[in-house]
Structures are given as C-alpha cells and as structure tokens.
Amino acid sequence: xxxxxxxxxxxxxxxxxxTVLSSIVYCVKFLLKIVxxxxxxxxxxxxxxxxxxxxxxxxxxxxxxDVPPILSTYVIVSPSMTPTIKVQDAVLVIRSNKxxxxxxxTFKTTDPRYSGYTITHRINDVITxxxxxxxxxxxxxxxxxxxxxxxxxxxxYGKVILKxxxxxxxxxxxxxxxxxxxxxxxxxxxxxxxxxFLYLKTLRKDSTNxxxxxxxLDNNANLNIIEKKEEEIEIL
Numbered sequence: 001x002x003x004x005x006x007x008x009x010x011x012x013x014x015x016x017x018x019t020v021l022s023s024i025v026y027c028v029k030f031l032l033k034i035v036x037x038x039x040x041x042x043x044x045x046x047x048x049x050x051x052x053x054x055x056x057x058x059x060x061x062x063x064x065x066d067v068p069p070i071l072s073t074y075v076i077v078s079p080s081m082t083p084t085i086k087v088q089d090a091v092l093v094i095r096s097n098k099x100x101x102x103x104x105x106t107f108k109t110t111d112p113r114y115s116g117y118t119i120t121h122r123i124n125d126v127i128t129x130x131x132x133x134x135x136x137x138x139x140x141x142x143x144x145x146x147x148x149x150x151x152x153x154x155x156x157y158g159k160v161i162l163k164x165x166x167x168x169x170x171x172x173x174x175x176x177x178x179x180x181x182x183x184x185x186x187x188x189x190x191x192x193x194x195x196x197f198l199y200l201k202t203l204r205k206d207s208t209n210x211x212x213x214x215x216x217l218d219n220n221a222n223l224n225i226i227e228k229k230e231e232e233i234e235i236l
Contacts, residue, residue, distance in 0.1 A: 028194060035187070068157040070095045074106055075168035076120060080140030084122075085160075088168035091120055093158040099136060101126055104160040107138070111149035120160060121147060 049071055056070040072093050076085050084104070085091060093106045106120045121138040124146050129135050135150040 025194070025197065028190065032187075032190065032194070068095050072106075072157060074118060074120060077168075078140075080142050081120060081122070082142045084141045085120065085163055086165070088166055090164040090167035091160045092162035092164070093120075094161050095158045096156075097153070099123055099126075099153070099156065099159065105136070105138070105151075105156050106158060106160065107151045107156040109147070109149060109151070110155065111147065113148075118157070119147075 053069050053071055060067055073090055074093060075090050076087055079087050081104070091104075091106065099105060101123050103123045104120060105123060106118060109115075109117050109119050111117075119138075121140050123136050124139040125137040127135050127137065127150070133152060135152060136156070137146050138151055139146040
C-alpha cells in the first residue's frame with residue numbers, strides 16, 4: 001500500500017512538472033508536421049512536373065522536333081498586364097497549338113525595339129496573312145494600343161494557365177545567401193533542440209524510474225526485516 005502511494009505521488013509530480021513542456025512539444029510537433037507535409041507535397045508536385053518536362057523533352061529530341069517545353073514558368077517584370085498580372089507575379093505556361101482571341105500567351109517578340117525579349121500579353125485579334133499563315137495581334141491589358149509586331153505561332157511558347165502572385169518577389173527575398181542560410185538553419189536547429197529535449201526527457205524518466213525502483217527495494221527490504229523479526233518473536 002505504501003509503495004503504491006509513493007509511486008502515485010512521484011508520477012503526479014512528474015506529470016505536473018511536464019505539463020507545460022508537453023504542451024510546447026505538442027505545438028512544435030504539430031507545426032513541424034504541417035511544414036514537413038507541405039514541403040513534401042510541394043516537392044512531389046515539383047518532381048512530377050520536372051519529370052514530365054524531362055520526358056517530353058527527350059521524346060521530342062528523339063523525334064527530331066524542336067518545340068518549347070511542355071511547361072515553363074516566367075516572372076513578369078513590366079506592368080503591361082496589370083491588373084490581371086502584376087509585376088513580380090509568376091505565370092505557368094503550357095505548350096499549345098491552338099490559340100484564340102482572349103488567351104494570354106507568352107512569346108518571343110519580333111519587334112526590333114525589343115529584340116529577343118520574352119513577352120506575356122493577351123491575344124487581341126487573330127488574322128490570316130497573305131501567305132496563309134495565322135498571325136496574332138497581341139496587347140497588354142494595361143496598354144492603350146496593340147503591340148507593333150504581330151506574333152506567329154512558331155514564336156509562341158505557350159498559353160498562361162496559372163498565375164502565382166508575388167513569386168518573383170519571394171524568390172528575390174528568400175534566395176539571398178543570408179536569408180537562404182537562415183531558412184535552412186532554423187528548421188535544423190528546431191529539429192536538433194527537439195531531439196535533445198526528447199533525449200533529456202528519456203534520461204529524466206529513467207532516473208525517476210530508477211529512484212522508484214530503489215525506494216521499492218528499500219521498502220521491500222525493510223518489510224522483510226520486519227517480517228523476520230516478527231517470526232523470531234513468534235518462535236520465542
């Protein structure tokens with residue numbers, strides 16, 4: 001009975017002292033689980049897309065076809081498409097062979113003033129040239145006039161299917177050496193501290209269990225001595 005009471009007191013004391021720490025550990029574990037799961041999902045999606053682009057590129061090389069990547073991303077650096085697409089937004093572009101009026105496309109311009117530039121504008125009109133080729137008249141949503149040079153299909157990289165706001169700004173901020181170092185360092189420190197805490201908690205628990213065992217052994221020894229003395233008295 002005494003042993004049970006002593007054991008319960010020690011366990012209650014240990015539970016009381018670890019309540020706050022347990023709450024902190026639970027919150028940290030919960031946040032880490034969210035971050036890790038989110039990172040894994042993002043990693044899976046990126047890996048899937050990269051694999052798709054790689055396979056498509058290799059197949060086209062084997063077939064001797066020179067076409068743009070099936071998926072590509074671009075960061076917008078001018079306000080010509082605001083408010084639809086703002087500066088430092090990123091766009092996901094998918095390769096396509098069919099374009100219509102109203103589509104937002106990314107293309108290599110033939111305008112000599114912007115030679116070699118990659119532009120993302122909306123198709124304002126579709127016309128057929130004298131040679132039978134289709135030309136696309138493009139215009140930025142924020143521009144008052146259409147682009148000076150028409151766009152041929154061969155110069156179009158693809159159609160915009162997704163806009164990712166501020167990704168360019170995020171990239172510029174987080175890909176600075178110091179910021180990137182801190183992003184990698186902080187989770188690592190949290191992981192190390194968390195594991196050290198678990199290790200210390202295990203040691204403390206083992207120490208407490210050892211103390212309880214020693215107390216139980218001492219109590220049992222005392223009980224044995226008392227029982228022997230009682231037996232000796234009875235014999236006498």
